[in-house]
Amino acid sequence: xxxxxxxxxxxxxxxxxxxxxxxxxxxxxxxxxxxxxxxxxxxxxxxxxxxxxxxxxxxxxxxxxxxxxxxxxxxxxxxxxxxxxxxxxxxxxxxxxxxxxxxxxxxxxxxxxxxxxxxxxxxxxxxxxxxxxxxxxxxxxxxxxxxxxxxxxxxxxxxxxxxxxxxxxxxxxxxxxxxxxxxxxxxxxxxxxxxxxxxxxxxxxxxxxxxxxxxxxxxxxxxxxxxxxxxxxxxxxxxxxxxxxxxxxxxxxxxxxxxxxxxxxxxxxxxxxxxxxxxxxxxxxxxxxxxxxxxxxxxxxxxxxxxxxxxxxxxxxxxxxxxxxxxxxxxxxxxxxxxxxxxxxxxxxxxxxxxxxxxxxxxxxxxxxxxxxxxxxxxxxxxxxxxxxxxxxxxxxxxxxxxxxxxxxxxxxxxxxxxxxxxxxxxxxxxxxxxxxxxxxxxxxxxxxxxxxxxxxxxxxxxxxxxxxxxxxxxxxxxxxxxxxxxxxxxxxxxxxxxxxxxxxxxxxxxxxxxxxxxxxxxxxxxxxxxxxxxxxxxxxxxxxxxxxxxxxxxxxxxxxxxxxxxxxxxxxxxxxxxxxxxxxxxxxxxxxxxxxxxxxxxxxxxxxxxxxxxxxxxxxxxxxxxxxxxxxxxxxxxxxxxxxxxxxxxxxxxxxxxx
Numbered sequence: 001x002x003x004x005x006x007x008x009x010x011x012x013x014x015x016x017x018x019x020x021x022x023x024x025x026x027x028x029x030x031x032x033x034x035x036x037x038x039x040x041x042x043x044x045x046x047x048x049x050x051x052x053x054x055x056x057x058x059x060x061x062x063x064x065x066x067x068x069x070x071x072x073x074x075x076x077x078x079x080x081x082x083x084x085x086x087x088x089x090x091x092x093x094x095x096x097x098x099x100x101x102x103x104x105x106x107x108x109x110x111x112x113x114x115x116x117x118x119x120x121x122x123x124x125x126x127x128x129x130x131x132x133x134x135x136x137x138x139x140x141x142x143x144x145x146x147x148x149x150x151x152x153x154x155x156x157x158x159x160x161x162x163x164x165x166x167x168x169x170x171x172x173x174x175x176x177x178x179x180x181x182x183x184x185x186x187x188x189x190x191x192x193x194x195x196x197x198x199x200x201x202x203x204x205x206x207x208x209x210x211x212x213x214x215x216x217x218x219x220x221x222x223x224x225x226x227x228x229x230x231x232x233x234x235x236x237x238x239x240x241x242x243x244x245x246x247x248x249x250x251x252x253x254x255x256x257x258x259x260x261x262x263x264x265x266x267x268x269x270x271x272x273x274x275x276x277x278x279x280x281x282x283x284x285x286x287x288x289x290x291x292x293x294x295x296x297x298x299x300x301x302x303x304x305x306x307x308x309x310x311x312x313x314x315x316x317x318x319x320x321x322x323x324x325x326x327x328x329x330x331x332x333x334x335x336x337x338x339x340x341x342x343x344x345x346x347x348x349x350x351x352x353x354x355x356x357x358x359x360x361x362x363x364x365x366x367x368x369x370x371x372x373x374x375x376x377x378x379x380x381x382x383x384x385x386x387x388x389x390x391x392x393x394x395x396x397x398x399x400x401x402x403x404x405x406x407x408x409x410x411x412x413x414x415x416x417x418x419x420x421x422x423x424x425x426x427x428x429x430x431x432x433x434x435x436x437x438x439x440x441x442x443x444x445x446x447x448x449x450x451x452x453x454x455x456x457x458x459x460x461x462x463x464x465x466x467x468x469x470x471x472x473x474x475x476x477x478x479x480x481x482x483x484x485x486x487x488x489x490x491x492x493x494x495x496x497x498x499x500x501x502x503x504x505x506x507x508x509x510x511x512x513x514x515x516x517x518x519x520x521x522x523x524x525x526x527x528x529x530x531x532x533x534x535x536x537x538x539x540x541x542x543x544x545x546x547x548x549x550x551x552x553x554x555x556x557x558x559x560x561x562x563x564x565x566x567x568x569x570x571x572x573x574x575x576x577x578x579x580x581x582x583x584x585x586x587x588x589x590x591x592x593x594x595x596x597x598x599x600x601x602x603x604x605x606x607x608x609x610x611x612x613x614x615x616x617x618x619x620x621x622x623x624x625x626x627x628x629x630x631x632x633x634x635x636x637x638x639x640x641x642x643x644x645x646x647x648x649x650x651x652x653x654x655x656x657x658x659x660x
Contacts, residue, residue, distance in 0.1 A: 329360075
């Protein structure tokens, strides 16, 4: 009777508009990735065409004349850029998420679309374009050797590829503004980066970056004259400082630094190439101007809106900018700035803009060993303690940031408190914090998550009996660790493309990751030694399957090149062999996440029902959110909403009975 009433209440909320529809939160944005052509005459963006993100262009002063120039019907376009010749716009596409990206061009004069790189089993990387050679592009292909990328000069007009460099040594190559390869980077056995400078007769050793600095030390690019590099450097500091290095004199100059956060470039001059402003992002992003010539522009743009803004594109003559304003409670709003006035263009998601969104609050949580864990908390309207989702970021060498977060908004709207934690190993907070995560998978990295849960309970944010854990990639691994290593803390878990066995994970890395293996061994563990393999086995959730007592939902893409389908299959099979219930959603046409909007909606519809049944949050009925999707749920191919609900409820009921 209680369950029937709760189902009625959820339907009532959805019908009366209190719940933001999943289609608004997780469906395609109306417009995103807005860019200017180099000559400032055209504007481009990604927008749905027949429900799939495709590439559109329009005259910058006649947006009503926008036309779609790609015809993708599957995963949508997600990466594109203009060449320096404004006749060509280029985009990348893979096959069902396999990350073997192919490069395509569109000629604005002839309206011709052209595939420029091999169609199958080859990954394309972009080394750079140049205003000095506008119809050329420097790219890398791993056709010859799957582990390394040979360098080719691509003629955009003819489509011809000319081999520039056969590469059997360098995991990364850096080109200057004349499309000349200048540096190659490779790792030694200790995980240190060795940087070599390209000369006419070969390579010369240039610099070594010790392993403990590689997470936040890197070359950012060259000045216009190609005789000075901009780079982030943490070798003499904890956080990365921005420097210049004159390649002729060897003289270094510090341009900016911060004691709490690594720096990042905010904007570069389009032709002079100098970094004109940086972004400092500790708990919230802020801008520091380095070049006074744009100081008034930045001050003016900062004064117009609350939140944060980005310069997402600049014309080559620097007379036009595309600016995007965002905040934790506002989707992106795009403007055209002509260096004198700001003209509103459009909202990235007007349907979401009309909704009342929750505020994301930065909080600093102390770990048990006194680290400051920069975290983000989003609360529902109801007073706490509430059911809570610990939403764990992937990577793990990445970070959570303040801003509009679709998952936070969705869960808070359903009645959950949502907490995301930058656990040790996260990047952006200096090398000491990043390296504190080395060899701590399931160890101190997980302790940080548990400390954050305890903080939420102590501060009456979370109901201790109603805490779920959820995340993708490393966040999926953290979910599995949560339900195996700390089975009494969490009421349920949602694992999205997370590894279950660290040994098989490392053994199945894609071939172009092999040049990075020495770094992986230092940070995860050495799976090729008996001692290292034994430690990784102990850190793997698969080893501790018999400790799972709470409901678990696993979602996996069949084409995932990073975390193979076997990572999900093996823990599901082991759970079944031990008669432990599990809900397994396999997406045959997805990779490391869900790019197809129909698949994405189906996954969140399943997850919403799962969390609602266990933690008591509100749930929008599945409705049409399975339409057009392709997934297998516990062996049933493309189940109906009612069949999916039966599978979810059955497995949760078995869990509850076993717990009793």
